[in-house]
Amino acid sequence: MVLEVDDLVVRFESADGRPITAVDHVSLRIGRRETLGLVGETGCGKSTLARAALKLIPFDEGQVKLLGRDLGDLGGEELRSVRRHCPMIFQDPRGSLDPRMTVGRIIDEPLKVHRLGDAAQRAAQVREMMDLVGLPEELHGRRPVQLSGGQQQRVGIARALITRPSLVICDEPVSALDVSIRAQILNLLADLRDTLDVSFLFIAHDLAVVRHLSDRVAVMYLGRIVEEGPVERIFSEPRHPYTQGLVAAILRADNQARERLQLVDRLAAGDLPSLLNPPAGCRYNSRCPYAVDDPCRLIPPDTELVGDAGGDAAGHRVACHLHGQITPPSSEVTLSESWEKG
Amino acid sequence: MSTPLLEVRDLCVSFATRDGVVRAVDGLSFSVDAGEALGIVGESGSGKTVSSLSILRLFGLFDDVTLSGEILFEGRDLLRISEAELSRIRGGKIGMVFQDPLTSLNPVMPVGEQVAESIRFHTGATRPQARKRAIELLDRVGIPDAAKRCDELPHSFSGGMRQRVMVAIAIACEPKLLIADEPSTALDVTVQAQILLLLDELRRELGIALIMITHDFGVVAATVDRVLVMYAAQPMEYCTIEHLFDRANHPYTEGLLRLVPRLDHRMGGRLRPIEGQPPALTEEISGCPFAPRCGLAEERCHNDRPPLVRLGPHHESACWLATERAARLTTPGRPWETPS
Numbered sequence: 001m002v003l004e005v006d007d008l009v010v011r012f013e014s015a016d017g018r019p020i021t022a023v024d025h026v027s028l029r030i031g032r033r034e035t036l037g038l039v040g041e042t043g044c045g046k047s048t049l050a051r052a053a054l055k056l057i058p059f060d061e062g063q064v065k066l067l068g069r070d071l072g073d074l075g076g077e078e079l080r081s082v083r084r085h086c087p088m089i090f091q092d093p094r095g096s097l098d099p100r101m102t103v104g105r106i107i108d109e110p111l112k113v114h115r116l117g118d119a120a121q122r123a124a125q126v127r128e129m130m131d132l133v134g135l136p137e138e139l140h141g142r143r144p145v146q147l148s149g150g151q152q153q154r155v156g157i158a159r160a161l162i163t164r165p166s167l168v169i170c171d172e173p174v175s176a177l178d179v180s181i182r183a184q185i186l187n188l189l190a191d192l193r194d195t196l197d198v199s200f201l202f203i204a205h206d207l208a209v210v211r212h213l214s215d216r217v218a219v220m221y222l223g224r225i226v227e228e229g230p231v232e233r234i235f236s237e238p239r240h241p242y243t244q245g246l247v248a249a250i251l252r253a254d255n256q257a258r259e260r261l262q263l264v265d266r267l268a269a270g271d272l273p274s275l276l277n278p279p280a281g282c283r284y285n286s287r288c289p290y291a292v293d294d295p296c297r298l299i300p301p302d303t304e305l306v307g308d309a310g311g312d313a314a315g316h317r318v319a320c321h322l323h324g325q326i327t328p329p330s331s332e333v334t335l336s337e338s339w340e341k342g
Numbered sequence: 343m344s345t346p347l348l349e350v351r352d353l354c355v356s357f358a359t360r361d362g363v364v365r366a367v368d369g370l371s372f373s374v375d376a377g378e379a380l381g382i383v384g385e386s387g388s389g390k391t392v393s394s395l396s397i398l399r400l401f402g403l404f405d406d407v408t409l410s411g412e413i414l415f416e417g418r419d420l421l422r423i424s425e426a427e428l429s430r431i432r433g434g435k436i437g438m439v440f441q442d443p444l445t446s447l448n449p450v451m452p453v454g455e456q457v458a459e460s461i462r463f464h465t466g467a468t469r470p471q472a473r474k475r476a477i478e479l480l481d482r483v484g485i486p487d488a489a490k491r492c493d494e495l496p497h498s499f500s501g502g503m504r505q506r507v508m509v510a511i512a513i514a515c516e517p518k519l520l521i522a523d524e525p526s527t528a529l530d531v532t533v534q535a536q537i538l539l540l541l542d543e544l545r546r547e548l549g550i551a552l553i554m555i556t557h558d559f560g561v562v563a564a565t566v567d568r569v570l571v572m573y574a575a576q577p578m579e580y581c582t583i584e585h586l587f588d589r590a591n592h593p594y595t596e597g598l599l600r601l602v603p604r605l606d607h608r609m610g611g612r613l614r615p616i617e618g619q620p621p622a623l624t625e626e627i628s629g630c631p632f633a634p635r636c637g638l639a640e641e642r643c644h645n646d647r648p649p650l651v652r653l654g655p656h657h658e659s660a661c662w663l664a665t666e667r668a669a670r671l672t673t674p675g676r677p678w679e680t681p682s
Contacts, residue, residue: 041530041531041532041533042501042530148619150619178385178386178557179385179557179558179598179601180385180597180598180601180615180616181615181619182601182615183601183613183614183615183616184615184617186613187612187613187615190612205530205531206531207531208603211603212612212613245532246531246532248535249531249532249534249535250531250560250603251558251559251560251561251563251564251602251603252560252563252602252603253559253560253562253563253586253587253599253602254563254587255563255583255584255587257560257563257564257565258539258542258564258565260535260564261535261538261539261542261564262539264531264532264535264536265535265536265539268532268535271500271502271503271533272500272530272533287532
């Protein structure tokens, strides 16, 4: 395992001193060369989870093992050397690049910081990496502001991969890009996943984006993982009403688009509750069309395995009291119908 | 034939900047009938937003703008009326909803008052009348407990609720036309669905015409009747939403449609992106602006700007190959779905 997170809890304090549990007893695993897509809406705790997994922010309970090392005991130089293997790629490519540095220096910097190789070796590696991520050599001396958004994100990717990491955390890496450029970057990431010995934690607010890259998908809601499983299962047989809503919310260009919006409106009604005052019981009960008082509004659901444990559904788990009883109505079936044919 | 509610004829908009003249809209014509919904689709810099801002002349104080063409709204050319006359139309007969509700709302004014302000300005209603109407509107757009919450400031509302407030302001004076510029883009996906549904419902209920500006074909599929696709300041294709799904003609439209998520694509399959970058708008473009990225481009595509070719009553495509391509697609098909 590259990353093992067990029962992780991260708490913050609001401005007026009230406690906020941003990550609430979350467990997940990422194997070698595996890509996990982590999906959820604003404030669900996905970015906090990723940062706590690198101990960039402290966590309050639970255990994180990165590359087999327990981060709980690590600090200083040791922690830094583990993190070298786990860089991040950010949403805003321009904001995450130093505007005063040239492309070559930006990509070279992690090698310098971690004292890997002499100047000549590093220069060769930078050239090789630029080629790998599709940056023409003449951009070597340019500054970020002279690049397009897509090129800036390629620089961010090159900088992350230059130290030959084991795990790359991508936090909404394509959200700020135009559709035609977004596809180029997603393809690049897919190529890198296929050719390099690297795992990805791919964070997004939109299921459509993680679909092309992930082996498994985890869906977060208000600090908890509500469903997790192999990517094809999450799309063809979503069990949690929230996941069903997110699948329906993928905007597609066909003549059922309006019906799907109505479906989303029903499966994920109303607004996200505040983390300061999350609903009791199942945290999704305030938006769930199926919720009943007992047990949904009383007892938090356990995470249960669903489907055939050995087959395609391996590791498909869901945290919903009613997951066995919810049968999606016909319009919901159309969500997976076209998929079956594919 | 009755005259359309809005008719834009050969609109050109350019900005003088430090880096030269930026041509933001270059030869755009379209019309919207009363009660009809038109989508303008394009990527960043395609000119979709500038064309809508031009309708209400919403430019920055220091923008050095040159406008030409005609924008006829109920028969009057909005480019040629005075600022005072235009301010009666803005927020009155034409309402607008922008992408980011937090920067569009006044942070230090209660939301109810912001709705009421527009009502008082345009209708001359008294304060109590306007307040009562504002509460009704906030309730209509789905603000729970509107009578109480109308006295709160924008920051105490969620992103989705703020956008509902924006919608309430936009429809406050019973507009004939609503311009929505990426109204759901900054919102979470489940909230996005709610806002799009709300706009669709209000349009049908109140008979408002809608211009939906977006980068996302999924959004237009759910909300509009006709679509205009823009690229590099120019119109590329103009068609009904049914034509868009079945016989998109322009290679750019086709390229974008390939990138709309589809659940029957094989998992982990490669996307087929449009290679290359859009041109800089300061460049002089002689041919088709899409030619450098188009797999089908011929010599004439690089040299001469293609005309908008009429393919049917509601279908035009700015491509030298338009007629040829349309003939190939007489049987409805979905060319972008064939596996690579």
